[in-house]
């Protein structure tokens with residue numbers, strides 16, 4: 001899979017077509033260019049140009065309603081951009097449906113838990129593995145015969161400590177466990193781009209470390225590009241290589257954590273928020 | 278902990294059922310009775326009427342189970358299923374009425390009907406891209422009405438309201454008697470051949486459906502039913518899966534239609550296209566239990582039996598209770614539809630997820646595998 005990342009001549013050509021912001025040497029796996037979407041007159045995401053270098057974790061922060069989730073939706077395809085482009089390995093994916101983007105390696109965990117409620121925990125994960133495996137599309141084979149998929153599924157469940165709950169319906173899980181399953185599905189996809197949208201939201205304090213360790217482990221592999229939307233500043237400080245600040249749909253600051261968190265606009269946004277919570 | 282048994286440990290029988298059992302002793306028993314009775318119907322019942330009823334059960338098992346693939350597994354609410362049923366039946370009827378009772382005509386007519394049904398199934402599924410669920414259902418209703426109107430208007434081709442009567446290939450014809458004496462107590466004739474053709478095709482299609490829903494493909498259909506948005510985000514092209522499910526369901530309904538035409542040696546709008554059949558199919562699936570396949574099979578058997586035998590049964594009860602006029606009036610045979618409605622209410626009250634669905638839930642059988 002990795003060989004596809006920077007390979008083709010086509011992607012070279014396409015990359016040179018990327019805006020002037022492309023001078024940096026490290027090739028970006030994922031990039032957006034002037035990405036915008038308007039709902040009626042309101043621009044929820046407004047001209048966001050950003051590059052996400054491979055092997056790094058970028059935290060996307062901003063107050064409620066800043067457009068973080070909407071930005072994610074534009075990248076993973078749930079929403080189509082009004083203008084601007086999304087690039088993956090130099091390929092323009094702006095107009096591809098979510099399934100095509102997922103098959104190209106964009107994996108997404110949703111802010112609002114988004115599972116297959118009446119299917120078992122195991123089945124939820126298995127579907128994610130099946131989606132990327134070769135015998136995925138078969139009408140006459142038995143799904144249960146694909147034992148290697150089942151083994152992988154149990155391995156993934158083990159990573160989020162849900163292996164004991166494999167056979168209960170996803171809807172019957174506690175909220176915290178549902179959040180873990182949401183992440184397990186993302187892991188099972190084995191994406192190249194991991195997109196976490198507030199993965200710890202609503203989790204109890206003792207459940208959070210499991211999840212953060214997990215994200216840290218993915219990051220430590222240095223193989224993946226990770227995008228993390230997160231409100232908790234301590235989490236951001238611990239995990240992020242880079243921070244991107246969105247405010248009213250615009251990218252207002254980006255850089256390494258130490259410098260960004262001290263920017264006035266960030267302090268303003270987050271002081272306002274912490275005063276509320 | 279692991280709910281799956283490794284394939285090597287599965288018996289041949291279980292593999293034939295694709296590892297999917299009715300999931301509750303009562304449901305298994307009902308299915309066993311159904312299969313047994315259908316398999317030996319010509320030996321068990323003397324009358325042709327009873328055997329024809331058994332054939333009708335087999336056909337409706339396929340029709341209801343194929344509808345379950347759409348409704349129960351994929352979550353597609355379509356009212357056009359009878360249209361496909363009718364296409365298969367008209368394919369056979371038009372071919373045999375037009376070019377005489379040959380096997381080649383039967384084959385060409387069936388293939389045309391089934392193929393056209395599958396294509397139309399895909400076309401209708403693609404419509405679901407453009408419109409929301411409720412409008413989709415209404416469109417299927419409209420498409421089904423158009424089918425009905427066409428069938429009754431294109432008189433020269435379809436025979437209009439009167440339908441088409443035709444002869445079937447000799448081997449299947451009632452006048453086919455290779456032996457003058459019964460063999461082992463059974464009269465070998467075209468009716469018997471037709472019956473077993475219907476039975477075997479229905480059985481194979483049902484097992485095929487069981488296989489389909491337990492294949493990786495079938496798993497994706499359930500995922501789409503549960504959360505189409507997430508299925509797409511995982512990388513599944515929802516449209517492709519929906520279209521394929523729709524095409525398969527349509528083709529199976531069309532095959533059921535060809536069997537119906539062979540059974541009746543007649544086809545008309547009322548026998549395969551009417552909305553009352555669509556409602557029957559819906560009831561079979563809902564009463565039996567959506568998304569279980571076994572449920573619709575049991576539902577189909579119950580519905581067909583009720584339609585055929587509720588009236589005579591009431592007649593019998595009414596005569597039995599003749600000394601008590603009030604009670605006798607309650608069992609007045611003309612009221613059989615009322616009784617049917619009453620039975621439905623009981624089923625819905627005591628088996629909210631359908632017979633098999635509710636039994637499974639009670640047996641702690643996890644339907645969520």
Ligand SMILES: Nc1ncnc2c1ncn2[C@@H]1O[C@H](COP(=O)(O)OP(=O)(O)OP(=O)(O)O)[C@@H](O)[C@H]1O
Pocket residue numbers: 039044062063064065066067068069070071111
């Ligand atoms: N489908 C939509 N239709 C109309 N407006 C929308 C839609 N989706 C998002 N918006 C608007 O876009 C803005 C950005 O919303 P978004 O959910 O992206 O914010 P967010 O940064 O993720 O906030 P939070 O921290 O609360 O999750 C909000 O004003 C929201 O009301």
Ligand SMILES: [Mg+2]
Pocket residue numbers: 068069070111197
């Ligand atoms: Mg959000």
